[in-house]
Structure formats: structure tokens, C-alpha cells
Amino acid sequence: MLGICYYPEHWPEHMWQKDALEMKKLGLEFVRIGEFAWSRLESEEGIYSFEWLDRAIETLASAGLKIIMCTPTATPPKWLIDKYPSILPVDINTGNLRGFGSRRHYDFSSPDYLREALKISEVVAERYGQHSDVVGWQTDNEIACHDTCHSGSSNARQAFQKWCKQKYSDIASLNSAWGTVFWSMEYQDFSQIELPILAVTETNPAHQLAYRRFSSDQVIQFHDSMIKVIKKHAPNSWVTHNFIPMADTQTDNHALAKNLDFVSYDNYPLGRSDLFFANAPKENFKPYMRTGHPDYSSYAFDQSRGISNNNFWIMEQQPGPVNWANHNPRPEKGMVRLWSWQAFAHGADCVCFFRWRQAPFAQEQMHAGIKRNDNSPSQAWHEVKQLNAELQQSIFKAGSKVKSKVAIVTGTLFQWVTEIEIQGKSYSHLEVEFSYYSALRQLGLAVDFISTEDDLSQYDMIIAPCMPIVDQNFIDKCKNSKAHFVFGPRAGAKTKELSLVPNLGPGLLQQLIPIKVLSTETIRPDCSESLSFNDRKYESCCWREELEISAGVEILAIDEKADPIVVKYGRTHYIASLTCDHFLQDFLSSVAEKAKINTLRLPKDIRIMQRENLTFVFNYASEPQSLPTKLVDKLGHFVLGSKKLAPYDLAIIQHANE
Numbered sequence: 001m002l003g004i005c006y007y008p009e010h011w012p013e014h015m016w017q018k019d020a021l022e023m024k025k026l027g028l029e030f031v032r033i034g035e036f037a038w039s040r041l042e043s044e045e046g047i048y049s050f051e052w053l054d055r056a057i058e059t060l061a062s063a064g065l066k067i068i069m070c071t072p073t074a075t076p077p078k079w080l081i082d083k084y085p086s087i088l089p090v091d092i093n094t095g096n097l098r099g100f101g102s103r104r105h106y107d108f109s110s111p112d113y114l115r116e117a118l119k120i121s122e123v124v125a126e127r128y129g130q131h132s133d134v135v136g137w138q139t140d141n142e143i144a145c146h147d148t149c150h151s152g153s154s155n156a157r158q159a160f161q162k163w164c165k166q167k168y169s170d171i172a173s174l175n176s177a178w179g180t181v182f183w184s185m186e187y188q189d190f191s192q193i194e195l196p197i198l199a200v201t202e203t204n205p206a207h208q209l210a211y212r213r214f215s216s217d218q219v220i221q222f223h224d225s226m227i228k229v230i231k232k233h234a235p236n237s238w239v240t241h242n243f244i245p246m247a248d249t250q251t252d253n254h255a256l257a258k259n260l261d262f263v264s265y266d267n268y269p270l271g272r273s274d275l276f277f278a279n280a281p282k283e284n285f286k287p288y289m290r291t292g293h294p295d296y297s298s299y300a301f302d303q304s305r306g307i308s309n310n311n312f313w314i315m316e317q318q319p320g321p322v323n324w325a326n327h328n329p330r331p332e333k334g335m336v337r338l339w340s341w342q343a344f345a346h347g348a349d350c351v352c353f354f355r356w357r358q359a360p361f362a363q364e365q366m367h368a369g370i371k372r373n374d375n376s377p378s379q380a381w382h383e384v385k386q387l388n389a390e391l392q393q394s395i396f397k398a399g400s401k402v403k404s405k406v407a408i409v410t411g412t413l414f415q416w417v418t419e420i421e422i423q424g425k426s427y428s429h430l431e432v433e434f435s436y437y438s439a440l441r442q443l444g445l446a447v448d449f450i451s452t453e454d455d456l457s458q459y460d461m462i463i464a465p466c467m468p469i470v471d472q473n474f475i476d477k478c479k480n481s482k483a484h485f486v487f488g489p490r491a492g493a494k495t496k497e498l499s500l501v502p503n504l505g506p507g508l509l510q511q512l513i514p515i516k517v518l519s520t521e522t523i524r525p526d527c528s529e530s531l532s533f534n535d536r537k538y539e540s541c542c543w544r545e546e547l548e549i550s551a552g553v554e555i556l557a558i559d560e561k562a563d564p565i566v567v568k569y570g571r572t573h574y575i576a577s578l579t580c581d582h583f584l585q586d587f588l589s590s591v592a593e594k595a596k597i598n599t600l601r602l603p604k605d606i607r608i609m610q611r612e613n614l615t616f617v618f619n620y621a622s623e624p625q626s627l628p629t630k631l632v633d634k635l636g637h638f639v640l641g642s643k644k645l646a647p648y649d650l651a652i653i654q655h656a657n658e
């Protein structure tokens with residue numbers, strides 16, 4: 001259940017065997033290799049050197065390790081770029097070419113790159129597809145990372161015109177769908193259509209949304225073609241991809257995951273938290289500076305499980321300070337172990353660490369490894385050792401399932417809409433979604449992330465924090481579901497072409513709750529107002545909608561002028577503003593109660609998660625904490641840890657009746 005990312009090409013060959021034996025001894029089972037090795041595999045066009053990789057595989061496998069092979073396509077080599085310069089993408093903010101010299105310098109719309117990437121993938125897959133020690137494959141590396149989903153190249157423009165033609169058939173339909181009569185933007189022919197970039201001021205939102213859909217399709221098409229090539233030569237191996245946080249791919253992640261055997265996620269809690277919480281007040285950030293926010297990693301874990309409706313892997317786990325965030329703190333002692341166990345609790349079947357040894361050279365020399373560059377073990381080494389010993393002893397099994405009665409409906413489409421139509425600077429799709437997720441987690445609830453396409457039948461409570469576009473199919477499923485629903489502001493407000501819905505927001509949702517959004521305002525985050533719910537005062541902020549309600553709609557929360565903020569009709573709730581964590585916890589627990597779902601009030605910085613017959617408890621605090629007796633007595637007996645949790649420690653409870 002453990003693995004490592006290794007770069008044999010970074011180290012003299014005489015070190016490989018000792019490395020391999022030490023990996024095995026540490027309890028590692030899988031080694032991922034090859035994702036950036038193109039220049040060593042093909043130093044000139046058609047001149048391949050695989051012997052070194054054969055020997056590396058042989059050495060690793062002789063030590064008892066299983067190989068995960070990658071396509072090296074995230075790093076096209078210099079000779080290839082020189083031969084086909086149109087591989088390079090164009091920056092959509094400046095119009096400049098993005099140069100060679102790092103990685104991911106390729107354009108998803110470059111026909112040259114698609115051909116060359118598939119060619120090298122095929123050569124690698126042919127060579128190792130049937131190799132008995134190569135058990136699985138990773139496509140590319142962190143696809144679309146470093147803002148590479150979009151390109152402003154002429155290849156992209158031509159492909160976009162083709163995509164528009166396929167989607168709209170005739171130019172009149174496109175003009176009407178986008179509303180191009182506005183500001184004299186009408187087109188006579190598809191060949192006139194530009195990419196919606198580098199314009200004087202904002203471009204047409206429908207045009208922007210089409211460009212996002214197109215760019216996402218390009219990524220998926222590229223990736224699917226690669227999976228096909230691998231599967232052709234390695235029909236008996238699994239194929240995965242190491243995802244970055246879902247919002248960063250700018251791609252429809254459900255569609256991207258569709259043809260993979262399972263999803264992998266690269267977990268960098270500190271680096272990512274530093275970026276995600278960059279604007280959070282110091283008092284909220286500092287306590288988690290060396291741990292990551294208690295809900296941040298699991299937010300990504302649950303989404304990874306969600307996009308494939310399956311267990312997932314961690315393909316890269318942060319082992320110490322990284323080099324790429326604004327600030328790069330060292331994890332508290334114990335956090336590498338805790339993050340790994342947390343991944344297992346949320347549905348991971350394997351955790352691989354990035355990387356074996358810190359590289360003494362090049363871009364990531366300040367990035368920690370399990371070993372330091374002088375080959376001494378770093379703090380993470382000891383934690384991996386402990387983790388392995390615990391995995392050997394505990395009764396935790398890979399393959400076991402996470403079950404949840406609560407779901408958050410999510411989708412890249414919703415993120416796109418809110419990014420395109422900003423309206424208020426303090427509305428961030430990601431922050432809004434995370435705030436609901438975190439409130440649910442603090443109530444001790446397991447949360448699934450689902451798409452509008454998914455089956456709703458297993459859920460008793462379904463929350464859509466931000467769902468500006470809704471289709472009738474989803475509404476029909478809601479009508480047939482037993483769940484209690486919570487919709488956040490903006491729900492149903494837009495058509496699929498990002499226009500206003502004709503019957504006012506929440507559009508089709510009026511079939512579930514007869515209300516109308518009469519107006520929308522956005523306000524500065526430091527100008528929050530009050531919200532009263534059950535005789536308690538909370539905050540309403542940033543985004544506010546004026547509601548008209550029909551007979552039978554119940555008002556649950558009001559503002560200072562007694563106007564409705566939260567309303568309910570049957571099992572459907574609508575929240576017409578952004579709110580605060582306290583309100584979300586109190587409100588969502590009241591909805592959970594109606595849905596007959598038990599909630600807890602977990603002590604601060606304690607999180608729990610159930611995976612089949614085990615409940616995992618995590619302490620993110622710098623203080624020891626005791627578990628509520630009620631919780632422990634109800635659950636069963638400890639198979640790891642005890643009722644008293646040391647700082648950054650965890651416990652596992654096996655359920656009594658199983």
C-alpha cells in the first residue's frame with residue numbers, strides 16, 4: 001500500500017541497487033519512474049536508449065519492487081521543440097510564446113505534439129507493456145498544471161473554430177446562442193472567430209464559456225488518445241493519472257477520469273494550503289501553517305474519489321518542505337504519517353511519496369525527499385517506517401469502501417461560470433464549496449462529491465453550494481430522490497450558454513422551491529451584515545440575493561430588515577447569501593437532523609472518517625486532545641492509538657459489531 005517516486009536517471013547507476021533494497025526494507029511496494037525522462041530515452045529523433053531503463057527496472061524489480069511506468073510527455077525535449085516550434089503554447093494573458101526550459105511546454109491543440117506524444121508513448125508502451133514487473137501506468141504528469149489547459153496559439157484558434165462549427169452547425173445559431181448582437185460582435189463565418197483573449201475589456205461570457213469547454217475537450221482528447229495507446233500494448237495493466245487539485249485543471253475532471261482504471265492525486269497539503277489560504281487572516285492560517293487545514297487534503301481526497309466513483313491512489317505525497325509555494329514550511333513531526341493515514345481513511349488504496357532522495361541540482365533542489373541529498377534519512381523516512389509497521393499490524397484493507405449519506409454536487413462547469421462572471425471579487429467558487437465541505441466535516445459527516453449525472457438514490461442530504469447551471473434531467477432526479485436539498489446562491493440562475501434564465505433565478509429549481517431572485521448584489525467582504533436563524537445572529541456577506549417567495553415557502557433566516565435569506569419548501573432549502581462557518585454548521589446540522597443523519601460537534605481540529613468497519617480519528621492540533629467518550633463507547637475498540645490523542649496523532653477504532 002506504499003510506494004515511491006524515483007528518478008534513476010538522476011543518480012549514478014552504482015546507487016540504484018542500494019536504493020532499491022532500502023526502499024523494499026522501508027516497506028515500499030511500488031516505484032513510479034520515467035515521467036520526465038524523454039531526453040534520456042530519445043536523445044535525437046528516432047535514436048532510442050532504453051537499456052539504462054531496462055537495467056533500472058531489473059534492479060528495482062530484483063529487490064521485489066513493482067514498477068509504475070509513465071509516458072514522458074510532460075517534458076518534450078529540446079530537439080523536438082526545435083523541430084516543431086508550434087508545440088509551444090501561447091500565454092493567453094500576454095500573447096507571448098511560453099518557452100522551453102521547464103516542463104509542460106506544449107499546446108494541447110498542436111497536431112505535431114499529439115502525433116509525437118503518442119509516438120513516444122507507443123514506443124514506451126510497446127517495450128514495457130507486457131513486462132512482468134511493470135504493473136501499472138501513469139499518463140503524462142499532472143495534466144494541465146502550470147495553467148496549461150488554455151493556449152492562445154493559432155493552432156488553438158483553428159481548432160476552436162472547428163469545434164464551434166461542430167457544436168453550432170451554422171453561424172446564425174452561434175450568434176444567437178452567444179448574443180453577439182451586443183457590442184456589434186456578430187460573425188458571418190466560423191473562420192472569423194477569435195479566441196476570447198487579449199481583448200480591450202471583457203469578452204462575451206458565452207464565448208469564454210465555449211472556449212473553456214473547447215480547451216477542456218482538447219485536454220481530454222489528448223489524454224484519451226494516450227490511454228488508448230497504452231492499453232493497446234499493456235492490456236493487462238491498470239492506467240492512472242496523477243491529478244492536481246480539481247479546480248486547477250480547468251478541465252472537466254469527471255470526463256478526464258472516465259477512461260482511467262482509477263484516479264491518483266498528488267497531495268501537497270502545505271504547498272497547496274499556502275496558495276489556497278493566501279488571503280486568509282493570519283489567525284486562521286498560522287495554526288495550520290505546518291499541518292495544512294484539517295479539511296484541505298480530505299477535500300481533494302473526497303473529490304478524487306468522486307470523479308471516478310472509486311477508490312484512488314496518492315501518487316505523490318509531500319515528505320517535507322516543497323520549493324514552489326509562496327512560503328514553504330516544514331511539516332510538523334508526525335504529519336507525513338497523519339496525511340497518509342488520512343488519505344487511506346478517505347478511500348486511498350496506496351500512498352506513494354515524492355521523492356526518494358532530494359535532488360542536489362536543478363529546479364527542485366530545495367524540495368525535500370524521504371532521504372536528504374547526502375543519503376541520510378529525513379524526518380519523513382521515520383514516519384514512513386512507522387506507517388508501514390502500522391499498516392502491517394492494523395486490520396485496514398485496501399479495496400474497502402467509503403460510504404456516505406451526504407453529497408456535494410460539484411462540477412468544473414460551475415467553477416467556469418463563476419470565474420467568467422465575477423460580479424463580486426470576493427465570490428470564489430472554491431472557497432464557497434470548501435466552506436460547506438468544512439462545515440460538514442466539522443459535524444463528523446463523510447461527504448461524497450458527485451456530478452449532476454450521478455445517481456442520487458443513496459443520499460439523504462444533497463448540497464449544491466454553487467450550481468449556476470441546472471438541467472431538467474437533474475431536477476427530475478431531485479424530484480424522485482428521498483434527499484433533503486440545500487442550494488446556495490446563484491443556483492439555476494444561468495442557461496447553458498451563460499445567459500440569464502427567462503423566469504429569473506433559480507430557474508428550473510422553481511419546480512422544487514417556488515421562489516424568484518429579484519435582484520443580486522455583491523458587497524465587500526469586510527462589510528458583512530447580520531443573519532438571524534433560530535434566534536441566533538450570524539454573518540451574511542459578499543453575495544446577496546433579494547427573494548420573492550410564493551405561498552407555502554417557509555422563511556428560516558432573515559436579515560436586519562427581516563427580509564428572507566434562507567427559505568424552505570418541502571425538502572428543498574435555498575440560501576440567498578454567502579454566510580459564515582458557524583451558520584453553516586448550525587444550519588446544516590438542522591437539515592441533517594430532518595434527514596435523520598446523526599451529526600457530532602467535533603472538538604476543534606479533530607476530524608473523523610469512516611471507511612467500512614473502521615473509524616479514523618485525526619488530531620490536527622498542537623495540543624493533546626481526548627475523544628468524546630460518547631463517540632468511543634458507541635463505536636468499538638481501538639486498533640491503533642487510544643482515546644487520548646497526542647498532537648498530530650491519530651487513532652483507529654474498529655466497530656464493535658463487526
Ligand code: GAL
Nearest residue numbers: 141142266268316322354367
Ligand atoms: C508535483 C509534480 C512533481 C514535482 C512535485 C514537487 O506537482 O508532479 O514532478 O514537481 O510537484 O512538489
